Amino acid sequence: MDPPRPRVTRQVIGFLHRNVWQRLPHAQRRRAFEQVVAWLAPRASRRPDPGGPVTTVGVFQAASGLGQSARLCQKAIRALGQSASVWDVSQALMASGAEAPNPDEVGLEPGPGILIVHVNAPILPRALLALGRKRVEGKVIVGYWHWELPLAPASWKRGIACVHEVWTPSRFVADAIRPLAGDKPVRVVPHPVKLDLPVAPKTPAGTSSEPFKVLVAFDLASSFARKNPLGAIAAFRQAFGDDPGARLILRVLRRDAYPKGWDDIVAATGGAANIEMIEKASSRREMLELIRGVDVALSLHRSEGFGLVPAEAMLLGTNVVATNWSGNVDFLNAGNGMPVDYVLR
Numbered sequence: 001m002d003p004p005r006p007r008v009t010r011q012v013i014g015f016l017h018r019n020v021w022q023r024l025p026h027a028q029r030r031r032a033f034e035q036v037v038a039w040l041a042p043r044a045s046r047r048p049d050p051g052g053p054v055t056t057v058g059v060f061q062a063a064s065g066l067g068q069s070a071r072l073c074q075k076a077i078r079a080l081g082q083s084a085s086v087w088d089v090s091q092a093l094m095a096s097g098a099e100a101p102n103p104d105e106v107g108l109e110p111g112p113g114i115l116i117v118h119v120n121a122p123i124l125p126r127a128l129l130a131l132g133r134k135r136v137e138g139k140v141i142v143g144y145w146h147w148e149l150p151l152a153p154a155s156w157k158r159g160i161a162c163v164h165e166v167w168t169p170s171r172f173v174a175d176a177i178r179p180l181a182g183d184k185p186v187r188v189v190p191h192p193v194k195l196d197l198p199v200a201p202k203t204p205a206g207t208s209s210e211p212f213k214v215l216v217a218f219d220l221a222s223s224f225a226r227k228n229p230l231g232a233i234a235a236f237r238q239a240f241g242d243d244p245g246a247r248l249i250l251r252v253l254r255r256d257a258y259p260k261g262w263d264d265i266v267a268a269t270g271g272a273a274n275i276e277m278i279e280k281a282s283s284r285r286e287m288l289e290l291i292r293g294v295d296v297a298l299s300l301h302r303s304e305g306f307g308l309v310p311a312e313a314m315l316l317g318t319n320v321v322a323t324n325w326s327g328n329v330d331f332l333n334a335g336n337g338m339p340v341d342y343v344l345r
Helices: 007-021 026-040 065-079 121-131 154-160 171-181 229-240 259-269 284-292 308-316
Strands: 054-058 084-088 114-118 140-144 165-168 186-188 212-219 246-253 275-278 296-299 319-323 338-340
Touching (some): 054 065, 154 171, 171 186, 246 259, 259 275
Parallel strands (some): 114 140, 319 338
């Protein structure tokens, strides 16, 4: 019988945790954690075998662009008639808020196949570690990544070592990642945007007694400055003032993620009666109906990796007014929308 472990071990670990680890700056702790996880995570096999099912890995339960990216990918693979399954890493990466995937589709067996992992480079090693080495070994690993600045951070190199190639939703993101990718291919694979639920036809413009409606949708956990809701509010107020014949709808998620941003939004609206805020997380159907029901989807963003809301609005027949820069320029132009000029600073 093995002797009991000495209690001093737990005491020493607890002491080090309280007096060393927790006293390190948060950024330093995060870097150290990511380095350890990257060291432990499975590496891309030298001779992978794609001759097996395609598995989409992602945060399927996240009400975010990354979550929707994984969901769209899985639906597209299924539509192509491929042998496909999903593996949800929402719990492992502490992401939730949307519906869980269909249990009948969930599965990942050891052996050959392809993994399309919708988790950005810095935390991709953590996702692969959650999958387990046996499930990952021998498979082709594709990292489907998003980024919203002209150059991805050097820390993304840790994710490069774990994949065989990288997919991005736009040329903008591909150009940001290529300098770090070395000899790994970086391919532009746009989101397969489609109406996956029946939505009532759009009311023709000018035939309704409803106010002229403008929608701005954003998540306060997704870079307040980048989404630039204050710019959208200022533009609406400059155009319409307090006119009751126009209404601005602000669909805001996770206000607690950035309380100052929320306070700035409230201040910018000035208590205007023609500005409405929706904070409740929407189902897929509710979000599509909301986009369909407005006259304009407005995105005065400072940068987008793709722009799912503008793309879905165009598909639904809703006019799009958006900044003429970054990922959305792949599909938005003066012939099909209203791109807004900018000055890059």
